[in-house]
Amino acid sequence: MRSKLPVTIEDIEAAARRISGCVLRTPLVGSASLSKLCGVPVCLKLEHHQTTGSFKLRGATNAVLSLSAEERARGVIAASTGNHGRALAHAAKAEGSVATICMSRLVPENKVSEIRRLGADVRITGNSQDEAQEEVERLVAENGLVMVPPFDHAAVVAGQGTLGLEIVEQMPDLTALLVPVSGGGLAAGVAAAVKARQPATRVIGLTMERGAAMQASVAAGRPVLVEEHQSLADSLGGGIGLDNHLTFRMCSELVDDIILLTEAEIAAGMRHAYTQEREVVEGAGAVGIAALLAGKIKITGGPIVVIVSGRNVDMGLHLRVMNGETDPFREEAAWHG
Numbered sequence: 563m564r565s566k567l568p569v570t571i572e573d574i575e576a577a578a579r580r581i582s583g584c585v586l587r588t589p590l591v592g593s594a595s596l597s598k599l600c601g602v603p604v605c606l607k608l609e610h611h612q613t614t615g616s617f618k619l620r621g622a623t624n625a626v627l628s629l630s631a632e633e634r635a636r637g638v639i640a641a642s643t644g645n646h647g648r649a650l651a652h653a654a655k656a657e658g659s660v661a662t663i664c665m666s667r668l669v670p671e672n673k674v675s676e677i678r679r680l681g682a683d684v685r686i687t688g689n690s691q692d693e694a695q696e697e698v699e700r701l702v703a704e705n706g707l708v709m710v711p712p713f714d715h716a717a718v719v720a721g722q723g724t725l726g727l728e729i730v731e732q733m734p735d736l737t738a739l740l741v742p743v744s745g746g747g748l749a750a751g752v753a754a755a756v757k758a759r760q761p762a763t764r765v766i767g768l769t770m771e772r773g774a775a776m777q778a779s780v781a782a783g784r785p786v787l788v789e790e791h792q793s794l795a796d797s798l799g800g801g802i803g804l805d806n807h808l809t810f811r812m813c814s815e816l817v818d819d820i821i822l823l824t825e826a827e828i829a830a831g832m833r834h835a836y837t838q839e840r841e842v843v844e845g846a847g848a849v850g851i852a853a854l855l856a857g858k859i860k861i862t863g864g865p866i867v868v869i870v871s872g873r874n875v876d877m878g879l880h881l882r883v884m885n886g887e888t889d890p891f892r893e894e895a896a897w898h899g
């Protein structure tokens with residue numbers, strides 16, 4: 563028998579009790595267009611309507627509420643591609659603490675200024691999340707700040723798992739769940755919750771071709787580094803950490819498959835969300851819709867639940883994608899329309 567996973571359904575239930583009242587219970591709605599396309603009911607979990615614009619508030623709030631008063635007074639710190647930083651800034655402020663947020667130069671300006679507005683101390687260093695993380699470790703050692711990592715942390719995974727609990731309550735007979743994957747905190751948490759309640763549910767991870775760290779790691783059987791490139795799904799950037807403690811193992815055991823998407827497919831997902839569902843969704847949040855549109859999900863029955871994970875996209879970029887641009891971050895030739 564395999565050993566117990568590091569985050570259990572009991573941990574996730576405790577997190578749900580702890581954070582209720584601090585986070586929104588987001589709607590689960592049917593998608594007429596995707597249901598027609600797939601031939602089975604397809605529902606969207608509108609988690610981009612969460613306070614701060616992504617599910618990251620669940621994990622960050624659970625982590626901050628799990629600290630002692632003394633730890634909270636010292637302040638919290640994280641490296642973040644944006645949404646975790648935003649969530650941690652909000653969660654810290656709500657509990658009378660202060661967040662220091664370190665991020666790489668690849669993070670879009672709209673996310674940086676938003677985190678500053680939420681009262682966090684923002685530090686920009688390096689060209690990758692790994693370099694931003696080195697700055698976090700320096701400040702933890704020198705100033706005694708308490709690290710709340712974006713994904714590889716038990717309280718964060720349990721907090722993200724509360725999204726899975728909500729989904730099973732709202733749609734008890736789901737057959738498949740589509741979940742965006744980067745560091746794997748969301749996928750690990752929701753898979754732990756959903757498989758505890760509905761073991762037959764297939765949990766399918768989605769990420770971009772352009773830097774699929776978890777997929778490459780699961781394929782290799784150990785955490786590996788991948789090259790980072792700018793993508794429409796910027797919230798899915800960053801590695802999983804070579805010394806990953808929790809999410810690599812949980813995703814390896816609980817996530818049935820990880821599917822990769824091109825920039826054009828992600829752009830089509832964002833356009834579908836806007837034109838068919840009337841929702842502004844960032845690239846990372848649109849990968850589930852993108853995978854269904856691209857025909858990359860084998861339909862074995864319904865209902866299918868798609869997690870729409872965030873909406874924090876630069877509105878100028880959103881407009882370009884709505885106007886038909888498919889790869890704004892293409893590195894060679896400029897786009898000639």
Ligand SMILES: *Cc1c(COP(=O)(O)O)cnc(C)c1O
Pocket residue numbers: 616618645646712713742743744745746747748749797798844846847871872873
């Ligand atoms: C962080 C994030 C993800 C990926 O979550 P992980 O826990 O890192 O796998 C997906 N979508 C959005 C909008 C995010 O902010």
